[in-house]
Amino acid sequence: MERAATSTLLPLSAFARIDTPELDQARDEVARIFCPHRLSLGHGSERFDARHHVAPLTEISLNYVQYGAEVDIDPGCLGDFYLLQIPLGGHADIRWADRDFVSDPHCASLASPSRPLRMRWADATPHLIVKLDTAVVERHWEALTGQPVGARPLEFEPAVPIDQGAGASVRHLVDFLVQELSCGRTLLTTPFLVQAEAALTHTLLNQLPHSLSARLLARLPEVSPRAVRRAKEYIEAHLGDAISVDHIAAASGLCVRSLQAAFRQYTGQTPMAFLKALRLQAVHRVLREAAPGTTVTAVALQYGFAHLGRFAQDYARRFGESPHHTLSRH
Secondary structure, eight states: OHHHHHHTTSTTGGGEEEEESOHHHHHHHHHHHSOOOEEEEOTTOOOOOEEEEEEEOSSEEEEEEEOSSOEEEEEEEOOSEEEEEEESSSOEEEEETTEEEEEBTTEEEEEOTTSEEEEEEOSSOOEEEEEEEHHHHHHHHHHHHSSOOOSSOOOBOSEEEOSSHHHHHHHHHHHHHHHHHHHTOSOTTSHHHHHHHHHHHHHHHHHSOBTTGGGGGSOOOOOOHHHHHHHHHHHHHTTTSOOOHHHHHHHHTSOHHHHHHHHHHHHSSOHHHHHHHHHHHHHHHHHHTOOTTOOHHHHHHHTTOOOHHHHHHHHHHHHSSOHHHHHHHO
């Protein structure tokens, strides 16, 4: 009972998968979630208490992992996924390819699958971990740029400072997703999560340094207003659906970078800001015409607003009153 009570205080506790003091069992179970690896206790370690919580989203998985002891972890080449690891305390010694560095709450690690990875996690070094399949990263890259990755794999700079800049944006997105899922406010299939997953992957590709970053400096071709019109029509037809910027770009016939540049040129806003504005208008219309029994929560969720507090703020800013006030007046 004490172990279960402790687990409820941890991130993603509703998605608990592993809770064991047995090292061999932990290694075998974690291998099923990630990949086969060597796992051993560090020097002088005797106790062991592995916990692994995993929330499988649409395209990525969010994980909380702790071992309760110093451990050596050797997965070798990850093979078919990238691994973003954010220590919540302590530190981990990371060796990826020929790079050695220390990862701690100020510096995450981002291991690409093409080269071997080895780690030593110090005692009291729990991690939030994002697993991204190679196919997902490559598909988002192609959607972002309109170009395939090519023969050589995309490799990220493995050390990611997360106190400022792009790394801080990544950390914020991960923390926000974990908080929403840990609090049980957000369903795994909501449009909100589809957008958040895409935003996280695009932030990694757009803002963090990697082997293909130079391609993002290439000049974009001119885009006609017709493509933006196609994007708007797609958005208007899918207001309640789980769509991301990738879906909108595909419908317009553009890569994401060209779509975003064209939207700013012709509308002065991003595609996702346009989508959000139309969704707010749709919620306002439904609340004004609501049938008996309609609730603000149900309508907000219908249009992809999973974070109800933020939705209420955006709604009041747009319409000058709370959504509950709109509903009560009609």
